[in-house]
Amino acid sequence: MNLLKRIIPLILLFDFLRLASPTFAQGYADLDELNGVFASVLSNVAIAGAFLAFAALLYGGFRYIVAQGDPKQISGARSTITWAILGLSLIIIAWLLLLFIEQFTGVPVTQFLLRVDLAP
Numbered sequence: 001m002n003l004l005k006r007i008i009p010l011i012l013l014f015d016f017l018r019l020a021s022p023t024f025a026q027g028y029a030d031l032d033e034l035n036g037v038f039a040s041v042l043s044n045v046a047i048a049g050a051f052l053a054f055a056a057l058l059y060g061g062f063r064y065i066v067a068q069g070d071p072k073q074i075s076g077a078r079s080t081i082t083w084a085i086l087g088l089s090l091i092i093i094a095w096l097l098l099l100f101i102e103q104f105t106g107v108p109v110t111q112f113l114l115r116v117d118l119a120p
């Protein structure tokens with residue numbers, strides 16, 4: 001878990017630095033730019049969640065190998081593996097559900113689109 005506590009802030013810092021642009025550095029942003037920001041954040045959160053679930057799966061497998069027959073460590077490793085598989089499957093199921101809704105209704109729910117109508 002210490003490794004995950006160190007990785008998560010680095011991922012968040014990377015996302016923040018990647019989203020920073022000259023427009024944000026000037027202190028203002030147009031409403032049209034929010035589409036790109038939200039789309040980027042949402043896709044990065046999904047990718048980071050899948051990556052962390054896969055990393056937890058590898059971590060649980062490593063703990064299982066290193067347990068050397070200790071029932072307490074084996075049960076902890078199995079629990080980590082179970083929760084990692086559950087998290088990864090939930091991410092995949094949620095994405096497939098969004099794709100199904102998009103195909104069924106024709107509404108692009110996997111794309112963030114903020115419609116801004118500023119006509120007076």
